[in-house]
Amino acid sequence: MDTLNLYGTPLDSRLLLGTAGYPSPSVLAAAIVASCTQVVTVGLKRTLAGDGDNGFLQGVLQTLRAQGAHLLPNTAGCRSAREAIQLARMARELYDTRWIKLEVVGDEYTLQPDPWQLLEAASTLIAEGFQVFPYCTDDLVSCQRLLDAGCEVLMPWGAPIGSGQGLLNPWALRTLRERLPDAVLIVDAGIGAPSHAAAAMELGFDAVLLNSAVAHAGDPVLMAQAFGQVVAGARAGYRAGIMAAQAMAVASTPVTGRPFLIG
Amino acid sequence: MKPDQITVHLNGEALEVASSSSLAALLESRDIAADSMASARNGEFVARSARSACQLAEGDEITLFMPIVGG
Known part of the structure; x- marks a missing residue:
C-alpha cells in the first residue's frame, strides 16, 4: 500500500485541496468529494461587524466529516513570526488540531515566504507541540534549516500563489527531492493545470496542494476529479520508474535491419 | 466616562466597560458564543480557558477571529 504519512496520520490521497474562491458552498462540497482528498485547508480572519462566509465553511465541515478528511488551518496574511505564532495558537483552539500550514510572507508582490520569519515561527510552534507544514521557497538550505527545527513536512512553492504557472524551477525541486530523501515534500502554490x-x-514529490486551479476552473467539480486522478496516476508512474530520456531516437520495434534491401 | 469604567476596543469599536471586567464578561455581554471565536488582547492570543482571568485594562485592543475558507 502506497500511503502518505503526515506526522503519523496515514492517508491514501496525495492531493490536498484549498477551500477558497469557489462559486458556492455546494460546488465546494462536491469538489471535495470528487477530488477524493483527505486534507483540506482552511483559514482564520479578523472578525468585522456583519462578517460571515455565506456558509462555506459549515458546508465544508459537514462534507469533511462524511469523508473522514482532516483540516489543515493556515496562517495566511501574516507578515511576521509573531503574527503567525498568534494566529496558529488561535487556529489550534478553533479547529482543534495541532496541524498548521505556516505562511509568513516577505514580499507583497510575489507573496514569497520570508525564510527567516518562517524558521523563527516554526521553531516556536514546534516547541509548543504544533505539527508544522511550512509554506516555503525551493531554497535547499532554508528547507534544511526547517527540517533541523523539527518540521517533518515541507511545502515549497511551484510558482507564486494563485499564479497557475506550474513548476517554474524544476531543477530546484528535483534537487530538494534528491537532497532531502526522508522529508515529506508537498508542492504548494502555483499549480494551474x-x-x-x-x-x-x-519528480518524486509526496503530494500537491492546490486551490485556485480547481476553484477557478470552468467546472470546479470536474477539475477536482481530474486532479485527483492525475495525482494518483502520476504517483504510480513515479513508483513504477520512469524511463531515462534519450537524446536520439531508439527504435522500439525489434526488426532486423530494413525489411527489404531495395530502393 | 464614569470613574469606574474604562474604554476598550473590540474589533476596532470603542466600548466603555466596568473597570473590573474580564474578557469573558465582555464577550458574554456582546452575546458572542465562547467557542465561536478565538480571541487576542493587544495582539496576544488569549485562550478560551484564560478569558475569565483576563482582566481588561484601559485602551486594550480586543480582536476576535473566526474560521473561514482558505487555501
Missing part, C-alpha cells in the same frame, strides 16, 4: 501536478509527482 493537472499536468503541473503530474510533473510534481513525477
Whole structure:
C-alpha cells in the first residue's frame, strides 16, 4: 500500500485541496468529494461587524466529516513570526488540531515566504507541540534549516500563489527531492493545470496542494476529479520508474535491419 | 466616562466597560458564543480557558477571529 504519512496520520490521497474562491458552498462540497482528498485547508480572519462566509465553511465541515478528511488551518496574511505564532495558537483552539500550514510572507508582490520569519515561527510552534507544514521557497538550505527545527513536512512553492504557472524551477525541486530523501515534500502554490501536478509527482514529490486551479476552473467539480486522478496516476508512474530520456531516437520495434534491401 | 469604567476596543469599536471586567464578561455581554471565536488582547492570543482571568485594562485592543475558507 502506497500511503502518505503526515506526522503519523496515514492517508491514501496525495492531493490536498484549498477551500477558497469557489462559486458556492455546494460546488465546494462536491469538489471535495470528487477530488477524493483527505486534507483540506482552511483559514482564520479578523472578525468585522456583519462578517460571515455565506456558509462555506459549515458546508465544508459537514462534507469533511462524511469523508473522514482532516483540516489543515493556515496562517495566511501574516507578515511576521509573531503574527503567525498568534494566529496558529488561535487556529489550534478553533479547529482543534495541532496541524498548521505556516505562511509568513516577505514580499507583497510575489507573496514569497520570508525564510527567516518562517524558521523563527516554526521553531516556536514546534516547541509548543504544533505539527508544522511550512509554506516555503525551493531554497535547499532554508528547507534544511526547517527540517533541523523539527518540521517533518515541507511545502515549497511551484510558482507564486494563485499564479497557475506550474513548476517554474524544476531543477530546484528535483534537487530538494534528491537532497532531502526522508522529508515529506508537498508542492504548494502555483499549480494551474493537472499536468503541473503530474510533473510534481513525477519528480518524486509526496503530494500537491492546490486551490485556485480547481476553484477557478470552468467546472470546479470536474477539475477536482481530474486532479485527483492525475495525482494518483502520476504517483504510480513515479513508483513504477520512469524511463531515462534519450537524446536520439531508439527504435522500439525489434526488426532486423530494413525489411527489404531495395530502393 | 464614569470613574469606574474604562474604554476598550473590540474589533476596532470603542466600548466603555466596568473597570473590573474580564474578557469573558465582555464577550458574554456582546452575546458572542465562547467557542465561536478565538480571541487576542493587544495582539496576544488569549485562550478560551484564560478569558475569565483576563482582566481588561484601559485602551486594550480586543480582536476576535473566526474560521473561514482558505487555501
